[in-house]
Amino acid sequence: MNTRYDLNMEVPPREAVRLLYISKSRFGGDWHSVPHTHACSEMFYCIGGRGQFNIEGQLHNVEPDDLIIVNPRVQHTELSYQASPLEYVVLGIEGVEFLFDQKNLGYTMLKCHDMREDMLYMIRLLLREMDNKEDGCEMICQDILEVLLVRLVRRASVSLRLTKAPSKNKECEAAKRYIDENFRESVSLDQLASVTHINKYYLAHAFQKEYNISPINYLLRRRITESKALLASTDHSLTQISELVGFSSPSYFSQSFRRLEGMSPMEYRRTIQKQQDTRNAR
Incomplete structure:
Protein backbone atom coordinates (compact mmCIF):
# COMPACT_ATOMS: atom_id res chain seq x y z
CA MET A 1 0.00 0.00 0.00
CA ASN A 2 1.35 3.40 -1.00
CA THR A 3 -0.02 6.69 0.33
CA ARG A 4 0.97 10.02 -1.15
CA TYR A 5 0.21 13.52 0.15
CA ASP A 6 0.65 16.49 -2.20
CA LEU A 7 1.31 19.90 -0.61
CA ASN A 8 -0.33 22.76 -2.49
CA MET A 9 -0.37 25.31 0.34
CA GLU A 10 1.20 28.73 0.01
CA VAL A 11 3.98 29.52 2.45
CA PRO A 12 5.82 32.81 3.00
CA PRO A 13 9.35 33.05 1.59
CA ARG A 14 11.91 31.88 4.12
CA GLU A 15 13.71 35.20 4.16
CA ALA A 16 10.49 37.09 5.02
CA VAL A 17 10.34 36.02 8.67
CA ARG A 18 13.56 35.86 10.67
CA LEU A 19 14.50 34.98 14.24
CA LEU A 20 16.62 37.88 15.48
CA TYR A 21 17.40 36.70 19.01
CA ILE A 22 16.43 34.40 21.85
CA SER A 23 17.14 35.08 25.52
CA LYS A 24 16.36 33.42 28.84
CA SER A 25 15.84 35.52 31.96
CA ARG A 26 15.17 34.89 35.64
CA PHE A 27 14.63 37.68 38.14
CA GLY A 28 14.41 37.83 41.91
CA GLY A 29 13.09 40.42 44.32
CA ASP A 30 10.56 43.09 43.51
CA TRP A 31 12.33 43.71 40.22
CA HIS A 32 10.85 45.69 37.36
CA SER A 33 12.41 46.66 34.06
CA VAL A 34 12.13 49.95 32.25
CA PRO A 35 9.18 50.23 29.82
CA HIS A 36 10.45 49.97 26.27
CA THR A 37 9.52 49.13 22.68
CA HIS A 38 11.14 47.15 19.86
CA ALA A 39 11.13 47.43 16.08
CA CYS A 40 10.40 43.67 15.92
CA SER A 41 7.71 41.44 17.40
CA GLU A 42 8.48 39.63 20.64
CA MET A 43 7.15 36.40 22.15
CA PHE A 44 7.57 35.80 25.88
CA TYR A 45 7.00 32.28 27.21
CA CYS A 46 6.81 31.97 30.99
CA ILE A 47 8.67 28.88 32.18
CA GLY A 48 8.25 29.43 35.90
CA GLY A 49 7.51 31.93 38.63
CA ARG A 50 4.88 34.63 38.73
CA GLY A 51 4.71 38.30 38.00
CA GLN A 52 3.03 40.86 35.83
CA PHE A 53 3.44 42.39 32.39
CA ASN A 54 2.78 46.09 31.95
CA ILE A 55 1.71 46.50 28.33
CA GLU A 56 0.66 49.96 27.18
CA GLY A 57 -0.17 50.79 30.79
CA GLN A 58 -2.33 47.68 31.36
CA LEU A 59 -1.20 45.16 33.98
CA HIS A 60 -1.58 41.43 33.29
CA ASN A 61 -0.83 38.63 35.73
CA VAL A 62 1.64 36.08 34.36
CA GLU A 63 2.13 32.48 35.44
CA PRO A 64 3.84 29.38 34.01
CA ASP A 65 2.86 28.45 30.44
CA ASP A 66 1.53 31.91 29.64
CA LEU A 67 2.62 33.18 26.23
CA ILE A 68 2.72 36.95 25.73
CA ILE A 69 2.97 38.23 22.16
CA VAL A 70 3.86 41.89 21.61
CA ASN A 71 3.88 43.53 18.19
CA PRO A 72 6.48 46.10 17.08
CA ARG A 73 6.49 49.48 18.85
CA VAL A 74 4.13 48.37 21.62
CA GLN A 75 5.47 49.59 24.96
CA HIS A 76 5.90 46.91 27.63
CA THR A 77 7.85 45.89 30.69
CA GLU A 78 8.02 42.95 33.11
CA LEU A 79 7.44 42.81 36.87
CA SER A 80 8.66 39.88 38.99
CA TYR A 81 7.40 38.83 42.42
CA GLN A 82 9.88 38.25 45.22
CA ALA A 83 8.26 35.06 46.48
CA SER A 84 8.22 33.42 43.05
CA PRO A 85 10.81 34.92 40.65
CA LEU A 86 9.66 35.17 37.07
CA GLU A 87 11.53 33.00 34.55
CA TYR A 88 10.86 33.29 30.85
CA VAL A 89 12.27 33.03 27.34
CA VAL A 90 12.00 35.81 24.75
CA LEU A 91 12.06 35.42 20.98
CA GLY A 92 12.60 38.50 18.80
CA ILE A 93 11.03 38.03 15.37
CA GLU A 94 11.46 40.28 12.34
CA GLY A 95 9.17 40.54 9.33
CA VAL A 96 5.86 39.51 10.89
CA GLU A 97 3.03 41.12 12.81
CA PHE A 98 0.53 39.14 14.86
CA LEU A 99 -3.18 39.71 14.38
CA PHE A 100 -5.54 38.97 17.24
CA ASP A 101 -9.28 38.66 17.76
CA GLN A 102 -9.22 41.71 20.02
CA LYS A 103 -9.61 44.91 18.02
CA ASN A 104 -6.90 47.57 18.04
CA LEU A 105 -4.62 45.67 20.40
CA GLY A 106 -0.97 45.19 19.59
CA TYR A 107 -0.53 42.31 22.00
CA THR A 108 -2.21 39.22 23.41
CA MET A 109 -1.75 36.61 26.14
CA LEU A 110 -2.37 32.92 25.54
CA LYS A 111 -2.71 30.08 28.01
CA CYS A 112 -0.48 27.32 26.63
CA HIS A 113 -0.74 24.56 29.23
CA ASP A 114 -1.68 22.11 26.48
CA MET A 115 1.44 23.11 24.50
CA ARG A 116 3.90 23.04 27.40
CA GLU A 117 5.74 19.89 26.36
CA ASP A 118 6.17 21.07 22.77
CA MET A 119 7.05 24.63 23.79
CA LEU A 120 9.76 23.53 26.21
CA TYR A 121 11.14 21.06 23.66
CA MET A 122 11.45 23.74 20.97
CA ILE A 123 12.85 26.31 23.39
CA ARG A 124 15.52 23.89 24.63
CA LEU A 125 16.48 23.10 21.05
CA LEU A 126 16.79 26.79 20.23
CA LEU A 127 18.91 27.54 23.29
CA ARG A 128 21.12 24.50 22.65
CA GLU A 129 21.73 25.50 19.05
CA MET A 130 22.56 29.07 20.04
CA ASP A 131 24.89 27.87 22.80
CA ASN A 132 26.78 25.40 20.61
CA LYS A 133 26.86 27.55 17.46
CA GLU A 134 27.65 24.61 15.22
CA ASP A 135 27.42 24.75 11.43
CA GLY A 136 23.84 25.24 10.27
CA CYS A 137 22.53 26.43 13.64
CA GLU A 138 20.86 29.47 12.03
CA MET A 139 18.93 27.23 9.66
CA ILE A 140 17.81 24.91 12.45
CA CYS A 141 16.69 27.86 14.59
CA GLN A 142 14.75 29.26 11.65
CA ASP A 143 13.05 25.90 11.12
CA ILE A 144 12.06 25.68 14.79
CA LEU A 145 10.66 29.21 14.68
CA GLU A 146 8.50 28.39 11.68
CA VAL A 147 7.14 25.25 13.38
CA LEU A 148 6.31 27.31 16.45
CA LEU A 149 4.52 29.96 14.39
CA VAL A 150 2.45 27.35 12.59
CA ARG A 151 1.42 25.83 15.93
CA LEU A 152 0.28 29.25 17.12
CA VAL A 153 -1.65 30.04 13.94
CA ARG A 154 -3.61 26.81 14.45
CA ARG A 155 -5.16 28.58 17.41
CA ALA A 156 -8.12 30.52 16.05
CA SER A 157 -7.20 33.63 18.03
CA VAL A 158 -3.90 34.27 16.23
CA SER A 159 -2.97 34.93 12.63
CA LEU A 160 0.09 36.42 10.93
CA ARG A 161 0.76 39.27 8.53
CA LEU A 162 4.09 39.78 6.82
CA THR A 163 5.53 43.25 7.29
CA LYS A 164 8.20 45.26 5.59
CA ALA A 165 11.32 46.12 7.52
CA PRO A 166 10.53 49.22 9.60
CA SER A 167 11.85 52.51 8.36
CA LYS A 168 14.76 53.66 10.46
CA ASN A 169 15.40 57.32 10.97
Whole structure:
Protein backbone atom coordinates (compact mmCIF):
# COMPACT_ATOMS: atom_id res chain seq x y z
CA MET A 1 0.00 0.00 0.00
CA ASN A 2 1.35 3.40 -1.00
CA THR A 3 -0.02 6.69 0.33
CA ARG A 4 0.97 10.02 -1.15
CA TYR A 5 0.21 13.52 0.15
CA ASP A 6 0.65 16.49 -2.20
CA LEU A 7 1.31 19.90 -0.61
CA ASN A 8 -0.33 22.76 -2.49
CA MET A 9 -0.37 25.31 0.34
CA GLU A 10 1.20 28.73 0.01
CA VAL A 11 3.98 29.52 2.45
CA PRO A 12 5.82 32.81 3.00
CA PRO A 13 9.35 33.05 1.59
CA ARG A 14 11.91 31.88 4.12
CA GLU A 15 13.71 35.20 4.16
CA ALA A 16 10.49 37.09 5.02
CA VAL A 17 10.34 36.02 8.67
CA ARG A 18 13.56 35.86 10.67
CA LEU A 19 14.50 34.98 14.24
CA LEU A 20 16.62 37.88 15.48
CA TYR A 21 17.40 36.70 19.01
CA ILE A 22 16.43 34.40 21.85
CA SER A 23 17.14 35.08 25.52
CA LYS A 24 16.36 33.42 28.84
CA SER A 25 15.84 35.52 31.96
CA ARG A 26 15.17 34.89 35.64
CA PHE A 27 14.63 37.68 38.14
CA GLY A 28 14.41 37.83 41.91
CA GLY A 29 13.09 40.42 44.32
CA ASP A 30 10.56 43.09 43.51
CA TRP A 31 12.33 43.71 40.22
CA HIS A 32 10.85 45.69 37.36
CA SER A 33 12.41 46.66 34.06
CA VAL A 34 12.13 49.95 32.25
CA PRO A 35 9.18 50.23 29.82
CA HIS A 36 10.45 49.97 26.27
CA THR A 37 9.52 49.13 22.68
CA HIS A 38 11.14 47.15 19.86
CA ALA A 39 11.13 47.43 16.08
CA CYS A 40 10.40 43.67 15.92
CA SER A 41 7.71 41.44 17.40
CA GLU A 42 8.48 39.63 20.64
CA MET A 43 7.15 36.40 22.15
CA PHE A 44 7.57 35.80 25.88
CA TYR A 45 7.00 32.28 27.21
CA CYS A 46 6.81 31.97 30.99
CA ILE A 47 8.67 28.88 32.18
CA GLY A 48 8.25 29.43 35.90
CA GLY A 49 7.51 31.93 38.63
CA ARG A 50 4.88 34.63 38.73
CA GLY A 51 4.71 38.30 38.00
CA GLN A 52 3.03 40.86 35.83
CA PHE A 53 3.44 42.39 32.39
CA ASN A 54 2.78 46.09 31.95
CA ILE A 55 1.71 46.50 28.33
CA GLU A 56 0.66 49.96 27.18
CA GLY A 57 -0.17 50.79 30.79
CA GLN A 58 -2.33 47.68 31.36
CA LEU A 59 -1.20 45.16 33.98
CA HIS A 60 -1.58 41.43 33.29
CA ASN A 61 -0.83 38.63 35.73
CA VAL A 62 1.64 36.08 34.36
CA GLU A 63 2.13 32.48 35.44
CA PRO A 64 3.84 29.38 34.01
CA ASP A 65 2.86 28.45 30.44
CA ASP A 66 1.53 31.91 29.64
CA LEU A 67 2.62 33.18 26.23
CA ILE A 68 2.72 36.95 25.73
CA ILE A 69 2.97 38.23 22.16
CA VAL A 70 3.86 41.89 21.61
CA ASN A 71 3.88 43.53 18.19
CA PRO A 72 6.48 46.10 17.08
CA ARG A 73 6.49 49.48 18.85
CA VAL A 74 4.13 48.37 21.62
CA GLN A 75 5.47 49.59 24.96
CA HIS A 76 5.90 46.91 27.63
CA THR A 77 7.85 45.89 30.69
CA GLU A 78 8.02 42.95 33.11
CA LEU A 79 7.44 42.81 36.87
CA SER A 80 8.66 39.88 38.99
CA TYR A 81 7.40 38.83 42.42
CA GLN A 82 9.88 38.25 45.22
CA ALA A 83 8.26 35.06 46.48
CA SER A 84 8.22 33.42 43.05
CA PRO A 85 10.81 34.92 40.65
CA LEU A 86 9.66 35.17 37.07
CA GLU A 87 11.53 33.00 34.55
CA TYR A 88 10.86 33.29 30.85
CA VAL A 89 12.27 33.03 27.34
CA VAL A 90 12.00 35.81 24.75
CA LEU A 91 12.06 35.42 20.98
CA GLY A 92 12.60 38.50 18.80
CA ILE A 93 11.03 38.03 15.37
CA GLU A 94 11.46 40.28 12.34
CA GLY A 95 9.17 40.54 9.33
CA VAL A 96 5.86 39.51 10.89
CA GLU A 97 3.03 41.12 12.81
CA PHE A 98 0.53 39.14 14.86
CA LEU A 99 -3.18 39.71 14.38
CA PHE A 100 -5.54 38.97 17.24
CA ASP A 101 -9.28 38.66 17.76
CA GLN A 102 -9.22 41.71 20.02
CA LYS A 103 -9.61 44.91 18.02
CA ASN A 104 -6.90 47.57 18.04
CA LEU A 105 -4.62 45.67 20.40
CA GLY A 106 -0.97 45.19 19.59
CA TYR A 107 -0.53 42.31 22.00
CA THR A 108 -2.21 39.22 23.41
CA MET A 109 -1.75 36.61 26.14
CA LEU A 110 -2.37 32.92 25.54
CA LYS A 111 -2.71 30.08 28.01
CA CYS A 112 -0.48 27.32 26.63
CA HIS A 113 -0.74 24.56 29.23
CA ASP A 114 -1.68 22.11 26.48
CA MET A 115 1.44 23.11 24.50
CA ARG A 116 3.90 23.04 27.40
CA GLU A 117 5.74 19.89 26.36
CA ASP A 118 6.17 21.07 22.77
CA MET A 119 7.05 24.63 23.79
CA LEU A 120 9.76 23.53 26.21
CA TYR A 121 11.14 21.06 23.66
CA MET A 122 11.45 23.74 20.97
CA ILE A 123 12.85 26.31 23.39
CA ARG A 124 15.52 23.89 24.63
CA LEU A 125 16.48 23.10 21.05
CA LEU A 126 16.79 26.79 20.23
CA LEU A 127 18.91 27.54 23.29
CA ARG A 128 21.12 24.50 22.65
CA GLU A 129 21.73 25.50 19.05
CA MET A 130 22.56 29.07 20.04
CA ASP A 131 24.89 27.87 22.80
CA ASN A 132 26.78 25.40 20.61
CA LYS A 133 26.86 27.55 17.46
CA GLU A 134 27.65 24.61 15.22
CA ASP A 135 27.42 24.75 11.43
CA GLY A 136 23.84 25.24 10.27
CA CYS A 137 22.53 26.43 13.64
CA GLU A 138 20.86 29.47 12.03
CA MET A 139 18.93 27.23 9.66
CA ILE A 140 17.81 24.91 12.45
CA CYS A 141 16.69 27.86 14.59
CA GLN A 142 14.75 29.26 11.65
CA ASP A 143 13.05 25.90 11.12
CA ILE A 144 12.06 25.68 14.79
CA LEU A 145 10.66 29.21 14.68
CA GLU A 146 8.50 28.39 11.68
CA VAL A 147 7.14 25.25 13.38
CA LEU A 148 6.31 27.31 16.45
CA LEU A 149 4.52 29.96 14.39
CA VAL A 150 2.45 27.35 12.59
CA ARG A 151 1.42 25.83 15.93
CA LEU A 152 0.28 29.25 17.12
CA VAL A 153 -1.65 30.04 13.94
CA ARG A 154 -3.61 26.81 14.45
CA ARG A 155 -5.16 28.58 17.41
CA ALA A 156 -8.12 30.52 16.05
CA SER A 157 -7.20 33.63 18.03
CA VAL A 158 -3.90 34.27 16.23
CA SER A 159 -2.97 34.93 12.63
CA LEU A 160 0.09 36.42 10.93
CA ARG A 161 0.76 39.27 8.53
CA LEU A 162 4.09 39.78 6.82
CA THR A 163 5.53 43.25 7.29
CA LYS A 164 8.20 45.26 5.59
CA ALA A 165 11.32 46.12 7.52
CA PRO A 166 10.53 49.22 9.60
CA SER A 167 11.85 52.51 8.36
CA LYS A 168 14.76 53.66 10.46
CA ASN A 169 15.40 57.32 10.97
CA LYS A 170 18.70 57.37 12.82
CA GLU A 171 18.11 60.81 14.31
CA CYS A 172 14.67 59.85 15.60
CA GLU A 173 16.01 56.57 16.98
CA ALA A 174 18.76 58.47 18.78
CA ALA A 175 16.25 60.94 20.24
CA LYS A 176 13.93 58.16 21.36
CA ARG A 177 16.81 56.23 22.92
CA TYR A 178 17.96 59.36 24.75
CA ILE A 179 14.45 59.86 26.16
CA ASP A 180 14.20 56.20 27.21
CA GLU A 181 17.53 56.42 29.04
CA ASN A 182 17.10 59.89 30.57
CA PHE A 183 13.36 60.41 31.10
CA ARG A 184 13.92 60.79 34.85
CA GLU A 185 15.97 63.92 34.16
CA SER A 186 14.98 67.24 32.63
CA VAL A 187 14.77 66.72 28.86
CA SER A 188 14.05 69.50 26.37
CA LEU A 189 13.66 69.67 22.60
CA ASP A 190 16.88 71.72 22.49
CA GLN A 191 18.73 68.89 24.26
CA LEU A 192 17.36 66.33 21.81
CA ALA A 193 18.40 68.51 18.90
CA SER A 194 21.89 68.75 20.37
CA VAL A 195 22.09 64.98 20.79
CA THR A 196 20.93 64.27 17.22
CA HIS A 197 22.75 67.23 15.61
CA ILE A 198 19.71 68.40 13.63
CA ASN A 199 17.35 71.36 13.80
CA LYS A 200 14.86 70.98 16.64
CA TYR A 201 11.87 71.86 14.44
CA TYR A 202 12.86 69.27 11.86
CA LEU A 203 13.38 66.74 14.67
CA ALA A 204 9.93 67.40 16.10
CA HIS A 205 8.35 66.92 12.66
CA ALA A 206 10.35 63.77 11.83
CA PHE A 207 9.73 62.22 15.28
CA GLN A 208 5.98 62.81 14.95
CA LYS A 209 6.00 61.17 11.52
CA GLU A 210 8.13 58.21 12.69
CA TYR A 211 6.35 57.40 15.97
CA ASN A 212 2.99 59.18 15.63
CA ILE A 213 3.71 61.22 18.75
CA SER A 214 5.79 64.33 19.45
CA PRO A 215 9.10 64.00 21.36
CA ILE A 216 7.77 65.90 24.39
CA ASN A 217 4.53 63.91 24.51
CA TYR A 218 6.55 60.70 24.19
CA LEU A 219 8.61 61.86 27.17
CA LEU A 220 5.43 62.56 29.13
CA ARG A 221 3.89 59.19 28.20
CA ARG A 222 7.15 57.48 29.10
CA ARG A 223 7.06 59.00 32.58
CA ILE A 224 3.37 58.16 33.07
CA THR A 225 3.94 54.54 32.02
CA GLU A 226 6.77 54.17 34.52
CA SER A 227 4.67 55.83 37.24
CA LYS A 228 1.87 53.29 36.65
CA ALA A 229 4.32 50.45 37.24
CA LEU A 230 5.44 52.08 40.50
CA LEU A 231 1.88 52.78 41.62
CA ALA A 232 1.00 49.13 41.04
CA SER A 233 4.09 47.49 42.53
CA THR A 234 5.24 49.79 45.37
CA ASP A 235 3.79 51.78 48.25
CA HIS A 236 5.78 54.91 47.36
CA SER A 237 4.03 58.23 47.94
CA LEU A 238 2.98 60.43 45.02
CA THR A 239 5.81 62.82 45.88
CA GLN A 240 8.35 60.00 45.72
CA ILE A 241 6.97 58.66 42.44
CA SER A 242 6.81 62.07 40.80
CA GLU A 243 10.49 62.61 41.65
CA LEU A 244 11.52 59.12 40.55
CA VAL A 245 9.99 59.46 37.09
CA GLY A 246 11.11 63.04 36.42
CA PHE A 247 8.14 65.32 37.11
CA SER A 248 8.93 68.78 38.45
CA SER A 249 6.23 68.58 41.13
CA PRO A 250 3.57 66.18 42.52
CA SER A 251 0.81 68.51 41.33
CA TYR A 252 2.08 68.49 37.74
CA PHE A 253 2.42 64.70 37.96
CA SER A 254 -1.19 64.31 39.14
CA GLN A 255 -2.47 66.76 36.53
CA SER A 256 -0.64 64.98 33.71
CA PHE A 257 -1.70 61.54 34.93
CA ARG A 258 -5.37 62.53 35.06
CA ARG A 259 -5.23 64.10 31.60
CA LEU A 260 -3.72 60.97 30.01
CA GLU A 261 -5.40 58.23 32.06
CA GLY A 262 -8.76 59.79 32.95
CA MET A 263 -8.24 59.28 36.68
CA SER A 264 -5.93 60.43 39.45
CA PRO A 265 -2.82 58.43 40.41
CA MET A 266 -4.46 57.35 43.69
CA GLU A 267 -7.62 56.26 41.88
CA TYR A 268 -5.45 54.19 39.56
CA ARG A 269 -3.61 52.62 42.52
CA ARG A 270 -6.89 51.73 44.24
CA THR A 271 -8.27 50.25 41.01
CA ILE A 272 -5.18 48.05 40.52
CA GLN A 273 -5.17 46.96 44.17
CA LYS A 274 -8.85 46.03 43.93
CA GLN A 275 -8.18 43.96 40.80
CA GLN A 276 -5.27 42.19 42.50
CA ASP A 277 -7.36 41.49 45.62
CA THR A 278 -10.14 40.03 43.44
CA ARG A 279 -7.70 37.73 41.63
CA ASN A 280 -6.07 36.60 44.88
CA ALA A 281 -9.47 35.78 46.38
CA ARG A 282 -10.32 33.38 43.55
